Amino acid sequence: MSLIRDLADQIVAAHRNNDLCIPIPVFSLNTPPPQIDNEAAVDHYELAGALAAIEMGFIESDAKTLGKAWSRMTLQDGGFNPFKWPNRPEHFDLLPWTRNMNPNAFKECPKRLGLYGVMPDADWVKRMVDAEIPTVQLRFKSEDKSKIRKQIKESVAAVKDSKTLLFINDYWQEAIDAGAYGVHLGQEDMEVADLDEIRAAGLRLGLSTHGYAELTYADRFCPSYIAMGAVFPTNLKKMPTAPQGLGRLYQYAKLMSHYPLVAIGGIDQDSIHAVAKSGVGSVAVVRAITQAKDPKAAVKHLQELMQA
Numbered sequence: 001m002s003l004i005r006d007l008a009d010q011i012v013a014a015h016r017n018n019d020l021c022i023p024i025p026v027f028s029l030n031t032p033p034p035q036i037d038n039e040a041a042v043d044h045y046e047l048a049g050a051l052a053a054i055e056m057g058f059i060e061s062d063a064k065t066l067g068k069a070w071s072r073m074t075l076q077d078g079g080f081n082p083f084k085w086p087n088r089p090e091h092f093d094l095l096p097w098t099r100n101m102n103p104n105a106f107k108e109c110p111k112r113l114g115l116y117g118v119m120p121d122a123d124w125v126k127r128m129v130d131a132e133i134p135t136v137q138l139r140f141k142s143e144d145k146s147k148i149r150k151q152i153k154e155s156v157a158a159v160k161d162s163k164t165l166l167f168i169n170d171y172w173q174e175a176i177d178a179g180a181y182g183v184h185l186g187q188e189d190m191e192v193a194d195l196d197e198i199r200a201a202g203l204r205l206g207l208s209t210h211g212y213a214e215l216t217y218a219d220r221f222c223p224s225y226i227a228m229g230a231v232f233p234t235n236l237k238k239m240p241t242a243p244q245g246l247g248r249l250y251q252y253a254k255l256m257s258h259y260p261l262v263a264i265g266g267i268d269q270d271s272i273h274a275v276a277k278s279g280v281g282s283v284a285v286v287r288a289i290t291q292a293k294d295p296k297a298a299v300k301h302l303q304e305l306m307q308a
């Protein structure tokens with residue numbers, strides 16, 4: 001165990017100051033540390049990588065994923081180097097073939113979806129089309145199926161004959177029925193959606209992720225794009241995990257650079273440039289547009305800042 005501890009300490013020391021560490025909240029210092037399954041560890045590097053990741057504030061599922069990646073990287077490099085960080089698809093056992101060679105891949109979308117407005121209703125979708133935003137999502141939350149269908153129908157009509165691409169959040173069946181460009185699903189939504197039906201209907205699929213474990217899981221489905229969040233704190237919804245921060249976003253963007261990528265969560269005009277520099281082709285925002293004094297001007301300004 002002391003060898004593993006020593007390797008883990010070397011990793012933490014080498015990466016302490018590079019923005020990958022997120023301090024563990026004080027309340028969780030009183031709770032027992034998450035258990036790493038010792039028997040499942042194929043070697044010391046896997047366990048050391050996972051232990052280091054826990055100390056750096058990664059959640060348990062991400063730490064386990066990182067441990068396996070440390071093990072593969074060490075094996076492939078022919079030696080342990082604490083200053084490296086796993087950032088290649090083969091370190092994470094991502095799908096080895098390209099989208100074109102994968103019969104289960106979802107339909108392609110542009111690699112760079114640009115500014116992506118996530119909007120609460122069809123009227124906001126119309127405003128975004130008027131502002132010539134490249135990508136928009138209808139994120140209308142309701143239990144009422146007829147209201148949902150009406151909102152989706154109006155949104156699909158709004159983008160017709162425009163250059164704006166429309167994704168529908170959650171309601172994949174209604175999105176298929178209305179002929180939308182694509183759907184966006186979270187990890188829980190995926191479990192209950194019929195992904196084969198979405199693929200067969202030719203709709204694009206965007207998937208949410210919140211760290212290494214969800215990224216590697218999402219890769220198995222070869223979605224049209226992968227969203228990564230929450231980059232910064234957001235009060236728009238309750239997030240189950242701490243914000244990722246720029247350091248982790250930059251690593252995720254490097255690892256998944258063969259996908260169209262979307263960054264989301266707490267991004268505003270002050271941060272959008274730094275987020276775009278991670279290499280993601282798209283930045284999704286809600287409040288930076290809906291709470292702006294002039295939403296149309298905000299769309300233009302945010303795009304300028306992304307490209308600056």
Ligand SMILES: Cc1ncc(COP(=O)(O)OP(=O)(O)O)c(N)n1
Binds near residue numbers: 139186207227
């Ligand atoms: C672009 C984009 N990224 C993430 C989300 C969040 O989706 P999900 O986790 O399913 O949460 P809800 O939006 O359904 O509350 C998103 N909608 N869009």
Ligand SMILES: Cc1nc(C(=O)O)sc1CCOP(=O)(O)O
Binds near residue numbers: 208231233234235266
């Ligand atoms: C809807 C949503 N999903 C997120 C995720 O991380 O999955 S963050 C988020 C809210 C984004 O709103 P704002 O730009 O106002 O912070």
Ligand SMILES: [Mg+2]
Binds near residue numbers: 169186
């Ligand atoms: Mg959802």
